[in-house]
Amino acid sequence: EAGAASTASDGIALSNSYAGNGWRQQMLKMWDLAAKHGIAIGAIAKTKVVNSDNSAPQQATQISDLTLQGWKAIVIDAASPTALNGVIQQACSAHIVVVVFDSLATAPCAYKVAYNYVQMGEIEADYVAKHLGDKGNVLEVRGIAGTSVDNDIHQGIVQAFAKYPGIKLVGSVHGNWTQSIAQKEVAGILPTLPKVDAVVTQGGDGYGTFQAFKTAGRPTPLIIMGNRQDELALWKQLAGGPGGYPTISLSSAPGVSSIAFWVAQQVLAGVNVPKTVHVPLLIIRANDLDAWLKAVPPGGVSTPLYGQKWTEDLIAANLGHSALPESPIPTGVP
Amino acid sequence: MLAEIRLPSASPRVLLPAAALVAMLVLIFAMEPRAMSYFGLTLLLNFALPAVFAAMAQMAVIAAGDIDLGLGPFISLVNCLAATWLTTRPVAGIVALALLVAAYAAIGALIHLRRLPSIVVTLGASFVWLGLALLVLPTPGGGAPAWLTTLLAVRPPGVPLPVLISILVGLIGWLLLMRTSYGTVLRGIGGNPRAVARAGWSLLGGRVALYTAAGILGVLAGLALTGLNTAGDATVGTEYTLVSIAAVIVGGGEFVGGIVSPAGAVIGAWIMLLTGSLLSFLDISTDWQLSVQGGILILVLGLRALEERPAA
C-alpha cells in the first residue's frame, strides 16, 4: 500500500559532510540500521555512505560522483546550506531524488527533512523565563558561528526573551556544540559575569557548561540540556540532589537520518511527499528521563530510530497540516 | 600535452604525479565506465577549477619560499563577496575584490619588510579573512552573479570545461613562471634571494608580484567556487588551505628553494580532487574513509621518495 512503484531494486546513497563528532556518528549508525532494515524487507536493494571532511567542495564532488554512479536517490547532510546547490540541481536534472536533512541545503528541487530551530530557541527561552519567573541573568552558549542552525536558534532565543523584560542576556559565547570548547569559553567569561541564573544552549554543550561552573566554584544554574548521554546523566545526577533539578532536554535527534531514508524511499515509491517535511524536535522531560537514559549507551546520543510506518504518518501529518506525531520513546537502542 | 613540455630538470618531478593521476583515473574508469564520457568527466572534475586556481595561488607563494595558511578562508571571503556585493552592487564588489588582491600584495610586502615568517602572518590573516567573510555574510546565502554561473556551465565541444581550463591555467602558469624572463627571476628569489638582490632586482617587488599573483588566483578560485555553488558561505573554502599545499607538493614542488612546477600543481590539484572522489567509488566503511584519504596521499608521495632514492 506504500505506493504505486516498487523500490525493491533501487539504491539510496548518503552523502555526509562530517563524521567527526558523536552526533554524526550516531546519525550514521541510525542510517545503517534503517538501510539494513530497508534492504532486509526488500524496500531497497543497496546503500552506500560517503563522508567528506567538513569540506563543501569535497562533498560536492562526491555528490557529483554519486550522480555519475546512477544512484536513484541521494540523501544529504550538507556541509553548507548553499554551497551544494549547484550539484544538487545537477543531480535533480539527472532525475535523481535528493533529500536533505539535519544541516539543510537550500536548493529548491531537494526534499527537506527539517527541524524548526527557531522554535527550538523559543521553547528553551520560554521554559527558562517561566521557570525564573521573568527575572534573572541568562548566559547563551551558541554553536558554530556562521551556520544557519546557530543563527536560527539564536534568533528564536532573542525573539522569545523579548517578551520577558525581566530577563537579561548577560553574555554569549560560541561553544561549537562541543563539550570541551563550551567548557573553555564559559570558563573564560564566567569570572567577569554577575550571578548567572540560567544557561540556554544548543545541545552538546550542556555538560561542558556545567563543568565550567563547577570548576569556577559557582552555583549550578538552570542549564538547558541537549541529548548527549553525558548531559542526560548529569541531569539525572543533579535531579537526585536536594530540591531536584528542573530543566528540559531539547535537541535534534540523530535518528533523523532514518526519517530521511524513508522519505527518500517514499518519494521513489511515488508517494506524494511535500517538499518540506517538518520533523518534531526531540524533547525530553523529567518524567521520560529514565527511559531515555536506559536506552543510550555512555558516550552516545539519544535518539529514536524512526521506522517506515512512522515516517508515513509524519508525511501524512505534514500534508494535512495536522499535529506531528510524537517522537517514539526508545525501547532499546543498539 | 603537459608531459611534452621540456623542463630539463623538473620533468621527472612532474612525470610521477602524472603517472599517479593516470592510475587514479584508470581505477575510476574501471569502476565506473560512465565516467569516461564527456558528461562523466564534467561531473567528475566539476570542482577542479577552484582547486586548480587555489593550487596555482599557493604555488606562487611557495615559489617565494613562503607558505600561505590563509588561502582557504580567503577563498571563502571572495565567495561571500561574490555572492553578495558582486551580484547586488557590482561596482562595489569589483572594488572589494581589487582591494583583496591589494591586501595580498600588502601581506607580501609586510613579510618582506619586517622579515616575518609567512606561515604565521598568513595564519593570522586567515582569521581576518574568516572574520570579514562572516561580517559580509553572517549566514550562508546570497546568490552568484548570473554571468558567473552561465560561464561555468559552458559546455565547449570536445573537451569538458574543467579539463580545458585546467590545461589552459597550467599552460599560462608555465609560460609566465617558467618561460618568461621575469618569471625566472621570481623563481630565483626562492632559490637565492641575496644573489638576485645583488644583481639589482628588488626583492620587495618580486615578493609583491608573487603575492599579487596569489591574490588574483585566490580571487579566481573564489569566483569559480561561487559559480559552481551558486551562493555564498563563510566557511566553504577552509579546506583549500591544506588541499592547495598538498597539491603543490604532490605535484613535485618543494617547500624551500623556489622549486615549483605549474603543470605539477595542476596535476596535484586533480589528484587531491580525485582522492576525495575515490571514496565515493570504493566501498569503504565510513569509519575508515579518512584513513584511505591519508593513505592515498602517503602512497603518491611515498612513491616519489622511492623513485628519488637511487639518485640520493
Add this chain to the structure above:
Amino acid sequence: MAADNAPFVRLAGIRKNFGAVQALAGVDLSIPAGRMVSVVGHNGAGKSTLMQVLAGTLAADAGEIGIGGVERQAGYDVHVAQALGIRCVFQELSLCPNLSVVENTRVVHPGLGGFGWRRRCRALIVEALDAIFPGHNIDPDRTAGELAIGQRQMVETARAFTEAGTKVRLVILDEPTASLDADAASHLLRFTEAARAKGIALVFISHRLPEILGHADEVVVMRDGEVAGGGAARDFTEERLVELMGVVREAASEGGRTETSVGALRVEETGAAGRRLPLRLHAGEIVGLGGLAGHGQRAVLQAVFAAAHGRDGHWRVRGSVAYVSGDRQSEGVFPLWSVGLNTTVSRLRALAHAGIISLRSERTLAEEWRRRLEIRTPGIDRPITSLSGGNQQKVLLARALASAADTILFDDPLRGVDVGTKRELYRHVAEAARAGKAFLWHTTENIELENCDRIYVFHRGTITDEIPRAELSEERLIRASFAAGMSDATGMSGAPDMSGAR
C-alpha cells in the same frame, strides 16, 4: 681630463662600519682601465667589503667614488654600477641553485628580457665559458644546484664577462680561484690577459700569492681595513706581501714536514673495485688527495665518514672520524650559535655527565681552542656569523681538532684562508699528526700537498698515482692528474664526484 691617465675607478677615503666593527677605515684605490689590480690581505682585512662598496651592493658610510672620471657617491648603487659596466663575482657564490645556468645568466642582465631571451642567454654564457674555461663540459641547461662547486664558480665567473647591452668595463673577482683546481685557475688567469687587452679593468682577490705575483699588474695590500701598501706587482715578492699583510710568523719557513712516525692502520679501502691503488691511512700520517677538483676525492672523504658511522662496506675505518668542509655555509657553521657552541659541538659526549653538558668544561674547551688557533673574536659568546670567513673556517678546524677524533678528514678546509693563517694552521695539523692523529686531506691547492706524507692523485674517480713526499713534483702531479696521458686533457671536471668511490 685625458682618458689615458685618469683611472677608470677612483675610490678615496672609503669608510664602512658594521655596528662597532670598523671594516673599512678610509681606503683609497685606483683601478686603471685594461689593468688587473690585485687586492691581498689577511682574513677580515676588508677586501670583500670594499668590493661590495664598489659593486654598489653596500653603501659606504663615507668616502668618494669616481667612475670613469665622474664623481658618483650620491645615489651610487648596484643599478648605477651595472649601468657603468661594473660586474662583481662575489666571494660567496651567487647563483640560484634552482635555476639553470642559462637562467642564472639572465638574472644578472636586467635588460635582457623579451622574446628569445633564453636563446640569447645560452649563446652568451656558452661563449663566455668556452672562452675562459675551454673544455669545461658544463651543460647550460643543468640547474646550478646540480653542479659541483668548481663548476658553479666557473659559471659565475663566466657570467660576469657576458655582455648584453652595456659594455663590461670592470670585473671584480673576489677569490674566484678558491674553489677551482690548478688547471681551471690557470685558464682563468690566462683569460684575464685577453680581457685586459680589450680594455677591461679587473680586480683580482686571492690568498694564493703566486697567482697574484704571476698575473697582476698592480698589487694593493690591505690590513685591518686600511691600505698597507701597494705598487707594481713585479716589485713584490711573496715574503714582502706577507710582511705587509702583517702576518709574518716564526712558522713562515715551515712549508713541509720532515719526521713522520707511522702508527696503526686507521683507514683501509677493502673493496677497491676498479681502482688500481687501494687507499690506506695510518695513525700519525697526513695523506693528501690530489688531482683536479671533482675527480672523486670528496666522494672518498664522504665514504670514509659514512663508513666510520657504519654505513659503507668498502671501507674499514678504525677509531672515530671528524670532517672539516671548506664549504662552511652549507656544511660547516651553525649560524645561530656562538663561536663557543660551534667549537664544542663535536665534543659534547666527553663534556657531558649522564647526558648533561657541563657548561664550565665547555667554556674551558672553547677558550682553549680559540687561544690555540688564535681565532679573532672579542669573545667566544659572539655569534659565529660575526667572524670573517677565514676565522669561521678556523672555528671549524678547531671543532675537528677538539673533537678528539682519531682521523680527521679535510675537504679543502683552508679555502679562502689567508696565507699567514694557513701557515699557522699547517703547524697545528703537523702537531696533531705528531700526537697520533691521521689526516686525509683533499686540497685544490697543490702547494698544500707539501704538508702531506703521501699523496694519492685522483683522476675520474680512481687513484692514478701514489706519491711519497720526497718524490712530489709538479710534473708528476700533473701527469697523474691527467692519468698519465691515458685520456685527453679535456676531461676537466667532466663527471664531478659521480664516478667516485661508491
Add this chain to the structure above:
Amino acid sequence: MKQRLAVALEARPWIWSFAAALLVWIAIAASVAGHGAMATIAVALQFGTFYAVVGIAQMLVIAAGPGNIDLSIPGVMTVAGYLAMGMTGEVNSGLVLGLLVGLGVGLAAGVFNIVLIDALRIPPMIGTLASGFVFQSMAIAYSRHSHARPAPLLADFVSARLLGIPLIALVFMALTVLTAFLLRRSIFGRSVLAIGQNREAARLAGLAVRPSLALVYLASGILAALAGILLSAYSGGAALNMGGEYLLMSIAVVVLGGTSIAGGQASPAGLWGAAILLDLVVTMLNVLGVGAGLRFVVTGIIIIGVLALARGPEARY
C-alpha cells in the same frame, strides 16, 4: 642604551607574548571594572596548559629545522584520549593501564610519522597531515566501542588548584623548564638545535641526525597524546572533535612565543605567554560582546601584530 635594549629584546623573543597578554588582561580588567579579573588569569592558565603541552610538542618539531612540522597532533590527541579513557574504564585502578596505553598510542603515532618522514621521505607537513587522517579515523572506529569518562582521580588532578593556580599549569611549567634545560644542556637538545640550523653541518659534525629527528617526532607524539588524555580528563571524556582547534593553534603558540619557524632555536618560556594571550583574547572579545566576525578579525590582527613586533632573531640576506 637603545641598542642594548634592542639586543636584550632580540635575545628574549618571548617577552612580546607576555607583554601582549598583559595588555589584553588590562583591557579585560578595565572593561569589567576589575570584577573577576584575577580569576580570568587562572582560567587562562588552566586552558593555556593544553596549548602549552601541545606547544612543547610542536616547538621541538619546528626547532628541528625548516619544513619540520607536526600536523598529526589533533589526530593523536583524539585517539590517545579515547584509548586512555577506554582502557582506564572509569576506575582509579585502571589509570596505570589507561595512561600506558594512551601514551603508547602517542609513541606509536610518532613511530609512524618517522617512517613516513625518514624512510619514505615525505615532506613532514604533508606526511603528518596524512597520518593525522589515519589517527582520526582510528579514533572514530574506536569510539564505536567505548566512550568512557575519566577516572575520578585523573579528573580531580586536572582540575585541582594550588593556591588558586591550576595544578596542571604548575606541573607543565615545570616540564617547560625541563624542556628548556634539556635543549640547552643535553646532547639531544643541542643536536636538535644544530640540525635545525644546518642539517648537513650537523651530520658532518658527527651528531646523530636521524635518531635526533626521530626522537623529536616521538616526543611530539607522546606529548600530543598526553595533551589529549588531559583534555579528555578535564572535559569529562574524549570527543571526536576535541583536537581540531589545536591544528593551527599549536603553530601559532610556538611562533608567537618567539620560536623561529626556520628552526634551530626554541623559546619554551614564550609558549606560556602565547597560550595565555590566545586565551585572554577570546575572553576579552567575549566580555566585550563582540560578534563572531569581528572576533576573528581582531584575533588575526593581534597575531600579526605581536609577530611584527617580536620579529624573530633570524637575519635574512
